[in-house]
Amino acid sequence: MDNINLKMLAKELNLAVSTVSRALRDSYEISQETKDRVRALAEKLGFQPNPHASSLRQHKSKTIAVILPEIENNFFSQVMNGVESIAQEKSYHVLIYLTHEDYNKEKNFLQLLRNGRVDGLMISFSNTTANFEHLEACKNAGIPIVMFDRVSDKIDLPKIITDDAEISFEATEHLLKKGCKRIAFLSISGTLSITSGRKAGYLKALEKSKIKHTPLVAECSPYDEQNRQTIRKLLQKNPRPDAIFAAVEKLAINTYEVCNELGINIPGQLKVVGFSNSQAAALFNPSLSTVVQPAYDIGRMACSILFKIIEKKMLLPNEKKLVLRSKLEERCSTTRGHKL
Amino acid sequence: MDNINLKMLAKELNLAVSTVSRALRDSYEISQETKDRVRALAEKLGFQPNPHASSLRQHKSKTIAVILPEIENNFFSQVMNGVESIAQEKSYHVLIYLTHEDYNKEKNFLQLLRNGRVDGLMISFSNTTANFEHLEACKNAGIPIVMFDRVSDKIDLPKIITDDAEISFEATEHLLKKGCKRIAFLSISGTLSITSGRKAGYLKALEKSKIKHTPLVAECSPYDEQNRQTIRKLLQKNPRPDAIFAAVEKLAINTYEVCNELGINIPGQLKVVGFSNSQAAALFNPSLSTVVQPAYDIGRMACSILFKIIEKKMLLPNEKKLVLRSKLEERCSTTRGHKL
Numbered sequence: 001m002d003n004i005n006l007k008m009l010a011k012e013l014n015l016a017v018s019t020v021s022r023a024l025r026d027s028y029e030i031s032q033e034t035k036d037r038v039r040a041l042a043e044k045l046g047f048q049p050n051p052h053a054s055s056l057r058q059h060k061s062k063t064i065a066v067i068l069p070e071i072e073n074n075f076f077s078q079v080m081n082g083v084e085s086i087a088q089e090k091s092y093h094v095l096i097y098l099t100h101e102d103y104n105k106e107k108n109f110l111q112l113l114r115n116g117r118v119d120g121l122m123i124s125f126s127n128t129t130a131n132f133e134h135l136e137a138c139k140n141a142g143i144p145i146v147m148f149d150r151v152s153d154k155i156d157l158p159k160i161i162t163d164d165a166e167i168s169f170e171a172t173e174h175l176l177k178k179g180c181k182r183i184a185f186l187s188i189s190g191t192l193s194i195t196s197g198r199k200a201g202y203l204k205a206l207e208k209s210k211i212k213h214t215p216l217v218a219e220c221s222p223y224d225e226q227n228r229q230t231i232r233k234l235l236q237k238n239p240r241p242d243a244i245f246a247a248v249e250k251l252a253i254n255t256y257e258v259c260n261e262l263g264i265n266i267p268g269q270l271k272v273v274g275f276s277n278s279q280a281a282a283l284f285n286p287s288l289s290t291v292v293q294p295a296y297d298i299g300r301m302a303c304s305i306l307f308k309i310i311e312k313k314m315l316l317p318n319e320k321k322l323v324l325r326s327k328l329e330e331r332c333s334t335t336r337g338h339k340l
Numbered sequence: 341m342d343n344i345n346l347k348m349l350a351k352e353l354n355l356a357v358s359t360v361s362r363a364l365r366d367s368y369e370i371s372q373e374t375k376d377r378v379r380a381l382a383e384k385l386g387f388q389p390n391p392h393a394s395s396l397r398q399h400k401s402k403t404i405a406v407i408l409p410e411i412e413n414n415f416f417s418q419v420m421n422g423v424e425s426i427a428q429e430k431s432y433h434v435l436i437y438l439t440h441e442d443y444n445k446e447k448n449f450l451q452l453l454r455n456g457r458v459d460g461l462m463i464s465f466s467n468t469t470a471n472f473e474h475l476e477a478c479k480n481a482g483i484p485i486v487m488f489d490r491v492s493d494k495i496d497l498p499k500i501i502t503d504d505a506e507i508s509f510e511a512t513e514h515l516l517k518k519g520c521k522r523i524a525f526l527s528i529s530g531t532l533s534i535t536s537g538r539k540a541g542y543l544k545a546l547e548k549s550k551i552k553h554t555p556l557v558a559e560c561s562p563y564d565e566q567n568r569q570t571i572r573k574l575l576q577k578n579p580r581p582d583a584i585f586a587a588v589e590k591l592a593i594n595t596y597e598v599c600n601e602l603g604i605n606i607p608g609q610l611k612v613v614g615f616s617n618s619q620a621a622a623l624f625n626p627s628l629s630t631v632v633q634p635a636y637d638i639g640r641m642a643c644s645i646l647f648k649i650i651e652k653k654m655l656l657p658n659e660k661k662l663v664l665r666s667k668l669e670e671r672c673s674t675t676r677g678h679k680l
Contacts (some may be wrong), residue, residue, distance in 0.1 A: 003457075004564070008664065026675075046477055047455075048451070048452070048454045050455055051392075051455065051456060051458045052391075052392040052393075052456060052457075053392075053458040058635075061392065063435075070421075071417045071420050071421065071424075072414065072417040072418055072421060073417075074412065077411045077412040077413075077417055078412055080436070081412060081438065084411075084436075084437075084438050088445070089548075093437075093452070093457070094435060094436055094437075095403075095433050095434060095435055095436075096424075096434055096436045097433075098420075098421065098424050105428070111388070112388070112433070114388045115387075115388030115390055115391065115435070116385065116390050116391060116392060116415050117391040117392075137386060141386070145346065146403060159353050167539065167613065171384075210503065213503070224619075253619060253620055253623065256623045257622075257623070269470030279593060279618065280593055280618065280620050280621075280624070281562075281595065281620075282597075283596045283597070283600075283623060283624045283625060284623045284624060284625060285623060285625030285627070286619070286625075287625070288624065330637065
């Protein structure tokens with residue numbers, strides 16, 4: 001590897017290394033003529049300052065980290081687009097870490113980030129994360145941190161979330177209005193903030209309704225086949241649920257798969273609403289009614305707030321806990337129709 | 341920020357800094373007893389070596405970069421899962437850069453990566469990339485590089501691709517066998533390797549068929565509304581195409597959207613095949629026949645080959661240009677039926 005370095009530039013120009021360095025940093029101590037000579041050669045030879053040396057000098061890595069449960073999911077990929085749009089504006093680099101819902105991986109990642117590799121980090125917890133010492137340790141090391149979507153109230157750190165309980169209340173009421181009397185709630189297992197928020201909205205709507213059926217709650221996994229098995233069992237109960245509210249994108253897909261397999265008609269025999277940020281939900285057979293989260297904005301806001309902390313700016317009170325609104329898109333999977 | 345550093349450990353243990361450093365690196369010069377003392381304290385205080393200092397000493401950043409056109413796409417998100425699985429095995433960090441099909445962004449990213457920030461990089465070109473000097477410059481700087489999916493034959497670097505021409509020939513023959521006589525080919529604009537490979541397969545199948553109609557080729561953009569407009573025009577031609585082969589996932593979605601809008605029945609009036617790695621394609625109305633690329637394996641193989649280069653291992657001849665097989669999944673969007 002034949003990298004151009006400061007020494008080589010200095011030798012070629014017959015200048016001191018420190019002069020070349022200061023010229024490149026636009027120091028007032030160096031004449032314009034020298035700066036022009038240094039820059040012209042640096043450009044010609046494709047010189048790039050060594051980022052690790054710069055990081056050591058400036059105590060800045062120009063890098064942030066994003067820790068996510070998964071990326072093959074429209075919500076998180078749209079969040080990444082939002083994060084990346086801000087990082088590019090700031091000329092920052094973005095490290096991505098996928099936990100695949102594994103607390104131990106999450107812990108290892110955070111440990112690796114504790115000493116100067118990044119200027120800040122953003123995290124959405126895995127569903128197996130039940131204690132937050134790993135994040136506390138990063139916080140105590142002075143690293144700027146923002147939590148988003150899957151957050152914890154046990155740590156005093158800024159968080160960007162959506163109105164999970166409110167929108168889930170609205171989605172459940174929508175099913176009740178369409179005549180549903182036995183609504184099942186599907187969510188991923190664990191103690192995630194989003195799960196408890198969404199479940200609370202579902203329970204509140206049932207409680208408020210005249211029907212007051214026993215809540216039907218099924219916990220799912222990150223594995224499609226396991227989820228289909230859970231849903232099969234649920235749909236073979238007697239009496240069968242007449243609606244499913246899937247609190248995670250992939251569970252709505254698994255529900256459709258099982259209905260196709262068992263010959264259950266949507267919406268005739270089962271109405272379905274799902275959290276989903278997929279454009280393709282409108283093309284499903286039948287088109288899927290969805291709760292759409294402002295994923296891109298979550299990414300942008302979380303990253304903007306992270307940069308405010310990195311740049312030591314004051315956060316506004318609402319930036320410590322920012323709640324963005326989701327919206328319900330009604331489509332054919334919840335239309336009222338005769339039972340087949 | 342109160343980071344624990346080598347100096348603090350040394351002071352606490354009453355040892356020289358160099359002794360502490362060597363103990364942590366498991367040097368043979370240090371006794372087991374001292375190593376145990378140093379490690380116990382390092383663990384207790386949560387000491388992490390400064391990655392920039394380590395990078396400078398070892399000329400290793402333990403980081404690779406992945407440069408992608410977009411992430412909100414099942415193909416690229418599955419590629420990232422594959423990349424990340426290998427990077428985790430190697431305890432490497434992964435930087436992600438999204439070009440959003442913009443050559444200038446791609447060029448800027450590569451320029452930032454030229455001097456030591458990463459130990460290697462993987463790239464899939466944007467559709468506006470027509471010259472490769474930016475990648476040549478990285479290559480000349482000695483950075484290990486692997487290209488995947490959207491590659492170029494103009495640079496001598498390892499590439500991982502799929503059998504674009506062969507699978508597109510197969511998909512077009514599938515449409516011909518189902519009775520289609522006017523098959524349109526949709527692809528994103530630009531001079532991408534994947535576009536020319538896929539188009540070549542389409543043209544070869546038409547050429548071989550008895551129909552030999554004039555090829556119907558439409559170039560699309562990264563923007564949904566613009567694509568829908570292109571597809572609307574195509575479907576309002578007289579005579580109208582009786583099939584669309586969409587060489588990119590999002591174009592199949594746009595085709596369905598326009599058919600819904602114009603009341604065109606799939607597969608009765610129009611048969612559709614699309615490149616897609618989405619599990620949800622099976623749930624579309626009607627279920628979409630797809631060309632499925634081995635995206636996860638592309639990510640894993642590209643990253644494994646990158647590490648072979650980083651570790652200065654010899655590449656096998658087939659690792660310089662690795663061609664993985666895609667497969668055609670026939671579903672309802674191409675079933676033969678009476679025209680409505």
